[in-house]
Amino acid sequence: MKVFALFLRRPAFLACILAGVFSFGPGLAAQPTxxxxxxxxxxxxxLTIGNSFADNATSFxxxxxESTGRKLVLFRANLGGCSLERHARHLNAALANPxxxxxxxxxxxxxxxxxxxKDKVSLPEALAAVDWDFVTIQEWSQRSYKPEYxxxxxxxxxxxxxxxAPKAEIVIHQTWAYREDHPFFQKDDGFTQQKxxxxxxxxxxxxxxxYGLRILPSGxxxxxxxxxxxxxxxxxxxxxxxNPPAGRVPDQKGSLNVGWRWTKDKKGKQVFGLDAIHxxxxxxxxxxxxFFEGFYGVDCSGVTFVPDDLTKDDATDLRRIAHSVSLGKCKSTCVPADGKHAPSNANNNNKPCKSGTVAGPACCNAN
Incomplete structure (x- = not known):
C-alpha cells in the first residue's frame, strides 16, 4: 500500500504506469522500454556518490x-568498495559533528x-559547495542484486x-554484472552472470x-x-x-572487463590475477x-573522442549500444506541465507531462 500511495503522490510515475513504461518481467535480455x-x-x-564503478563510468x-563542445564540472565522492551503508555512515557522522x-x-x-x-571533505560540504545539476547514487556491486541492503x-x-543540493536531479547509477569467469559464477549454486x-x-x-528517480542504464x-x-x-x-608465462596474459578479445593481469603484491612480487569486476x-x-546521454540528453553518436585502446569501429559500436539502451528507447522529451525544460528541480517537480509526452521528468529513461 505504501508503494501504491507513493505513485498516487507522484503523478509522473502514475503516468509511467499508464503508459506502460515499466516492464517487470524476467530480464532475459536488456530490453529497452x-x-x-x-x-x-x-x-x-x-557529483557522483559511489565507488570504483562510478570512477569507471566517469573515467572517459x-x-x-569535451569532444562534443560541451562542458562538464565533475566531483567524485567515490570510495573503493563503498556501499550505500558506508556512505550513509560517513554522512551521519558529518551531520552529527562536522x-x-x-x-x-x-x-x-x-x-x-x-x-x-583541507585534503578531505564531507558529503554535506561537497553537496553544498556547488549548484549541482545531477547527483548519482549506486549500491556496492556485491549488494547490487540484494535490495534488502x-x-x-x-x-x-x-x-x-x-x-x-535542492536544484540537483538525483539519478541512479545502475551498476553491471561481473564477467562470466568471476568466482561467484564458478560455484555449484546456480548463480550466473545473467542472474x-x-x-x-x-x-x-x-x-x-x-523515490521517483531516473536510472543511468550502465548495467x-x-x-x-x-x-x-x-x-x-x-x-x-x-x-x-x-602456470602462466611470466608477464604474459591470455587473449581477452571481446572483454568489457579488465580480466587477467599481472600486478605487484605488497612485497613487490609479480602476481597473476583476475579482475572480472571492473x-x-x-x-x-x-x-x-x-552517462553522457543521461546528463546531456544528446545522442552519443556525435562523440568524436576515441580512447587509445579502442579502434574507431569498436568505439562506433559501443556508442551504438549505449544509445540503444539510453536515449534510443525514448520517444519524447520530458516536459513538465509548466512547460519548462525538465528538470528545473527534478527532485520535487513531478508534475504530469504536457500533451504528447510519454511520462514526467521523474520517469525519463525509466527502465
Missing amino acids: AACKPATRDAAKV LPQIV DDPEGSPYRNNPGVLGITG QEPYAKQIIDAVRKL MYDGLRAAYKELSAR DAMQAARGTPRWQYRPDPDFDFK ANAAGRYLTGCV
Missing part, C-alpha cells in the same frame, strides 16, 4: 563531453569545490541531497520506483554489448592459466557514453 528524454543541455555539473566522461574525521573521507578537489585548506541508507543519502544482472536490474528498478549497456558477437568474452584455449577501456567508454 518506451520512455521520454531528459532535456538537452550544453553544460552539466555532476570529461573527454567524451569536525569528526569519520565524516570526511572524500578527497578534496579545490578547483571544483572551492574548498581550500538498500534501506535505510538510500533514504538517508537521498534526503541529504534533496536538502543540501546477477536480473537481480541488480530489479533492485535498481525498485529503488527508482520508491543494461554492458549486458546488451555482451549479447553481441563483438563483445562476447571467450577464455583463451591456448593459455596455461595454472571495466576496461571498452567498458569505461561504453558506460561513459551512457
